[in-house]
Amino acid sequence: MYKAFTCAVCLFYSVAGTAQNYDPNKTFAPGFYSHNGNEFRSADGAPGSKYWQNQANYAIEATFDTTTNVLSGNEIIEYSNNSPDNLEYLWLELDQNADKEDARAQSLAKPGQEAAPDKGFRLSRVVVENSGQVQEADYVVQDTRMQIRLGNPLTAGKSLRLKIGFSFKLLSSSAGDRAGILQTKNGKIYEFGYWFPRMCVYDDLNGWNTLPFIGGGEFYFEYGTIDYKITVPAGMLAVGSGQLLNGQEVLSDRVLANLSKARRSDKTVMIHPAEAVTRSSVTKKTSGTVTWHFAMNNTRDAAFALSRAFIWDGAKINLPSGKTAFAQSVYPEESIRDKSEWHRATEYVKASVEDFSKRWFEYPYPEATNVAGPIGGMEFPALAFDYYKEGGKGLWALVSHEIGHTWYPMIVGSDERRYPFMDEGFNTFIDIYAQEYFNNGEFAPKRDGEYAPKGGNPADEIIPVIKATKGGPTLLTAPDAMDYKYVHPLAYFKTAFGLVLLREVILGQDRFDYAFRTYTKNWAFKHPSPVDFFRSMENAAGEDLSWFWREWFYNNWELDQAVAGVKYVEGDPQKGALITIENKEQMVLPLPMEITETNGHTQTIQVPVEIWQQGAQRTIRVRTTSPVTSVIIDPRHQLPDSHRENNVWKK
Template structure:
């Protein structure tokens, strides 16, 4: 969902959901925590989900197929429907009941989830607000009415409605591999979406007396039953969106004859519902490179004044989708064009009233096409036949169709804010076809896997629409104000959606920013794009979890990113890297060489165990055992005898001098180093979030150099770090993070001005080789014995 149109009636943060624990083994230490592997924080790999992040050999998921018939009663604002559902149990489990979602109960005063937040009496109010508060305790007649529930033979089924959920008892246990077919008849009063809020409902236009219907969450829908949590049957409060099961749909929608209908999938009876002229234009649009108006503005305006009393039935089919949504109105202008993707044309279409014509006719369908193409490039080829944008003063997504906003002034003009907001919401909502409509994460549990990943791709798509597009989600600096908030106003990204206080920054902007930083600053575009595409490919049309994303990104890139997930997704730490000090030095070739250090080197004692264990004693006493050095006396050496005390060694300590193996640098070689400048840059991690340290040098001659220090510099000390530099030119200033890549919340401590007085940096020549690894240092007993 792009914009958060949340009614005052919608509950807030009472749900005791999942708040991921940032477990640390050594929290009192200044090292070893930030880079600790996620380990048991992630789910245990199994045959369904592997340690690599890929689906396992025994991965499974359920299927729910729908055959739905519904009628829109515009006069009485009522929707009636019947549906036959075929539920396939692909799990290894035996099911004795199934769960369905009745999301329209959100609007009922008696059947809603009843998750409440604190409320106060305002000092100033309106009568509408008072009436709304008073109405909360009265039955309002909204919500789903189940008028019939039977099995395939017509026998009644037992069911229980619990707020926004419905449990249906199996007539007999549903075994693995079996199908269950049942029929549901239902109806509900359609809500005024502009008053009560929510995603589905109607908008009334008093100027012409017409309605625009956006029908979402409108039929009883199967919940997901998965390997990682069983039934996803959390109540719907209006915020946390949907976990849904893939299936095939046939939907017959009966509406007033002058309505135009858009919906998930393809219409298979255009011949019956379109005029010959409209049908001809539609066929033209299927290969058009620019939008073609199938229903023109003139036709839409004419339909607004002539309200038909007849009906038509539009028939849709959709394969392998997780949901179905639709829109209906006589106000619609409808245009379309073809967007080629991997050798096939995707029908990109828009539906909008005259109020949005000045913006939508120019931009909407082109933005749909651009989004389908760009997301396909970054993930996988768009697999569906259509992608549709509906102007409905909204921002919400469903398979192949989404509801957006963007209306002009009455004179047809519009502000740049309106234009950019419209483009952003269209890109975002069309992009949701990929996440989560195809890569089908559980939005009710992990909103960020839906909104955050999609916001990240929205940012890249906006950038490719127009390099000057004012993107709000993605650039690191745009998340700084949120990251610097007090800790009691923050929660980790890995938090259940119902518990998040600042929903937009937490679920949308922060994860989008994190992924952009991962791509641009930490991994690089090539590695990131390959790994992200692999995640999308692996989990298309499946149900991924956060662990699947984290593991795939590491598996496909060869990068250990546990420190990044821990910091950005499991903690509330912020990036504040401070440039504390800079030491400056020039070479000094005449420094005093330190005097050697004299020590008394003792002779090593024989290397034998201080205590002879029972095995040694018994081996020696066992006459059947012959030791190798007794069989082959050539395998004996000095130390064989030394261990047995059969050789004499002078144990008198030897005086030895230990000094630096250096000497004065000859004048002929001094010129090579005379022009060098030496700098020690000292920095500290004040915010707690582990990030790369990006150092920009500006030299006295005006030139610049950038050094990118990987985040691993904090491995052994998570609070303080330093780096020594040898430069050929004198540095005028040093600045951290010059391109604002790390979301540093305090840039005032990122600059050093070059005012330090240089100290002496003594430089010598090494006079001898150092000891090789494993080589003895000092006098050994063998040397003493030889003497």
């Protein structure tokens, strides 16, 4: 943010004439918020004094058969109704059902196909324990949702238990590419995401959140404890969200010794190296089966992975409070060949977690796990699936981004199925600064793939996105409601760039960082809405930003700010310059402006956005002592101005 304001006294004058495409009554319209704050969600964006959310705790025991690729499990869900409402029915997500040919996801892509009975969840039992009564549930499965119709309502403040037996066949790509299988030289890698029936969110905004899983939107679930046991053949290594509780029981003495070293080391330590994969067992038992026991507190999901082919390494994570956590990566031999650089993956996990913890919110979980496998990139709480052949800058970007999702939306539990900008965009934003500072900028700057031509900059690269979506989907559009070609440009790129604008141009770093940290702290392990975010940023930063939310998030307006001319006070440059500026499109932003005089003096000012409240053309008075030779709007190209040629005036 520019700070050299002392050289200019900005006096504002209305000028005749109106830019055809700008209406200040749209941008600065009153009544942005359609409702007041209340006892559940305060007007300052924080949870209210009576904010509530329900809780779901899971106890799961599952077995995976590597000959049939079928995972069979039994789960007990303890569901607590903390709402003020009596619930006559419950809703659960069955996301594995997205693979069924009659599922909505498949019907949209390939309508008219017959159902495939070997795909999706099979339910062997669904039992309800409620108010002292145990009975078979009255339930209906439709697509990826299951409704349980209760005989007796679950009253406010009470809990019940569900007992569900389930199974499904793991495919090479399952559940919309959130799980899968990869054949490697030393064995198969099995990745399990969306692998058990999970409770939908019941909240004060929508009641039951039952949007089906179609593939674009991800997930939105209640917080609780997930305690899970996975029984698999001996010799396989399992890693999962949360913490391994029975490592002393299942891991070999050699592996336990190396693991202990890794937990104390700032440098990556090999726990189960490549040469050991084919020579010695990672588990104490070498035949039969082994049960791996994991648990995670205050989480909304859990995922895990299995393989005999995993190389395993790890290192200590140092947190701002003085506490430590553990970074670990597992990957096959193929991941350290052919320019892949997975031997650095744990270094990237460690650095990312330390950066995000220092800047935004301290990492609350004991482990951060990165898994190489068939999935290109998918996040879960404290665990990520990343493509096994990625390397170089791409591997850093992938690892940092996916583990960064632990903050948004795993800690700050937004609704990914409706508002992907609150997880993908926020996460892409924090990636920018982590990439800038990692190893003295080894992989900086962060660029956005196909939107980053060589020699360009983000402000220029966002312009084609804004033009392409003009009149189309916005950041408030659900991902499944837009052409998927727009999901990345909008949810990731435009959101992140908008937050950079707020931090670097509109608010400044100190005010933005304080407000963003406040939002993160207040909504950690809770369910914020977009409006909660907007209110949080405005209140903690002390700025009315309704004009920005309206133009950047609710619309895809275009920016074109221009220098229309330069005159002098009473015709005398020593009395000051009168610079006329114009806003030609509907978007507005503050104007960083550089003024150079014939005597060589250059000053940089920032004209506040309020200049555009009263019209499209405005004149500012700037202190000068000699004739002006040039005026440049946005000299550092921070703004997404679609016509830079009119940003420059020269004598």
